Amino acid sequence: MTLTDKPIPTPTRWHILGAGAMGCLWACAMHSRSVPEAHTGAPVTLLLRNRAALSSYPGHITCSDLPQSLNVPARTVCHDSGTTTDVINNLLVATKAQDTMAAIASVSSQLAPDSRLVLLQNGLKVQQELSRLYGTARVFCLSTSQGAWLREPFNVVHAGDGDTWLGQLAPASAETPAPLQRLLDMLPAQQLNIRIDNNIGDRLWRKLAINCAINALTVIHDCRNGELLHLPDARQTLTALCNEISQLLPEIAGAPAMPDLSAQVQHVLTVTADNVSSTLQDIRRGRATEIDHLNGYLCNLAAQQHLPCPVNQSVLQQMRVIESQALRA
Ligand SMILES: NC(=O)c1ccc[n+]([C@@H]2O[C@H](COP(=O)([O-])OP(=O)(O)OC[C@H]3O[C@@H](n4cnc5c(N)ncnc54)[C@H](OP(=O)(O)O)[C@@H]3O)[C@@H](O)[C@H]2O)c1
The missing domain is CATH 3.40.50.720 (NAD(P)-binding Rossmann-like Domain)
Structure with missing residues (x-):
């Protein structure tokens, strides 16, 4: 040749x-x-x-x-x-x-x-x-x-x-x-x-945990990421969410432990302070969100293990109401 x-x-x-x-x-x-x-x-x-x-x-x-x-x-x-x-x-x-x-x-x-x-x-x-x-x-x-x-x-x-x-x-x-x-x-x-x-599984889990702490809360408070650190109500729920997710992860097969989730979330919120989360963008455009694949998914896994997750459940329920209003509008 x-x-x-x-x-x-x-x-x-x-x-x-x-x-x-x-x-x-x-x-x-x-x-x-x-x-x-x-x-x-x-x-x-x-x-x-x-x-x-x-x-x-x-x-x-x-x-x-x-x-x-x-x-x-x-x-x-x-x-x-x-x-x-x-x-x-x-x-x-x-x-x-x-x-x-x-x-x-x-x-x-x-x-x-x-x-x-x-x-x-x-x-x-x-x-x-x-x-x-x-x-x-x-x-x-x-x-x-x-x-x-x-x-x-x-x-x-x-x-x-x-x-x-x-x-x-x-x-x-x-x-x-x-x-x-x-x-x-x-x-x-x-x-x-x-x-x-x-070890992409761990990376996806860590991102999922951080998104579960941040995304729905930005919708509930209709705010940019960084504001979650300054609004007293938001900050309180954020801390409770991080604690609950940190406690759930070691109980879920295949999930990595994230005892430092709260610190990681604070870091992400600081460096993305001006960002509008993808979930809030979807709500503002009247589109369906990925919430069933974030907090919804975590709540299902917790239910399979009979583990209580009241903070995630409450956030999920509030999200469902806001989402159905946004889709109707
Ligand atoms: N955008 C980002 O910056 C970003 C960053 C990281 C990760 N992601 C992830 O990447 C994924 C895609 O995000 P995106 O922002 O690109 O979403 P997007 O702009 O909404 O695009 C999704 C596209 O899929 C189309 N689609 C839905 N069902 C379909 C079907 N059965 N056949 C063919 N097309 C179909 C949608 O069409 P319709 O418009 O007709 O519904 C839409 O054009 C999401 O999981 C997101 O979380 C996005």
Whole structure:
């Protein structure tokens, strides 16, 4: 074989399920991740919810921190449209946690038997359910502090640069499994600061515990993160929530102990003082929140162990009332 006969490497095709803020951000990052020999980024197909979403697609995604808009081909997952015959080998799931199982079910007939599922969701519930359903070897979890929001459909603002961690819910190991390294090589590691975490389960648990302490309280007090430290009522509930969660975690199989949760939460609230939590953003937009995958999930696990969690229950009930009002409005 001469040099000119050498095959040009074909970049891996990614299917992205859910074209919201994260789906569009990742589509842009994957597209701009160049494979030097091929002079192109990874081809990306967006799997949209229905025909209405497809017809609103302007033909490209715009990402605010890139000089040019990108042309990303979109297909629909709408079953009656007959446009979704692709076999999916690599699926990035970028739906909200509560939509994820139904969204994956809608494309399950297209999944190759060994397809990879890469999950971006908040919480831990869908990660655990999908790892059970498809096997831990095929399911990969991301935990990211990258921030993004949609200016309008398919126009994403990359609001905050952060870190992204990639791993599997297999038992923690000192050595990185080869499939994890292979997947990292296919992802926009440089663009989104992606690194491997051989104990992603612990990382997801810690983030879940912190979100359970913060997110619902910002809704109940309708405030930015930092204000939770200054409003006396909020601060009192925050302390009670942190204590209760710290006591629950050691009783839950697979969860790490977090005796220092209160200090960690204070740190997060201080460095994100001006942020509006994702749960409060959802309420303000009249959208369903991920609360069933945060405090709701924790309360269910506690109930399974017959452990009382009155502070989390009270916060959850208040959230449900506020959420149903927001959805009606
Ligand atoms: N945004 C961030 O900064 C950020 C940061 C860290 C983690 N995350 C996590 O990433 C996940 C996605 O967040 P996001 O902010 O990108 O949410 P988002 O903007 O609401 O996007 C979710 C998208 O999924 C679509 N969708 C829902 N069901 C679908 C289905 N069956 N088929 C196809 N598409 C479907 C939604 O369509 P509709 O609009 O029609 O409902 C929406 O476009 C969440 O779990 C979030 O917690 C987000």
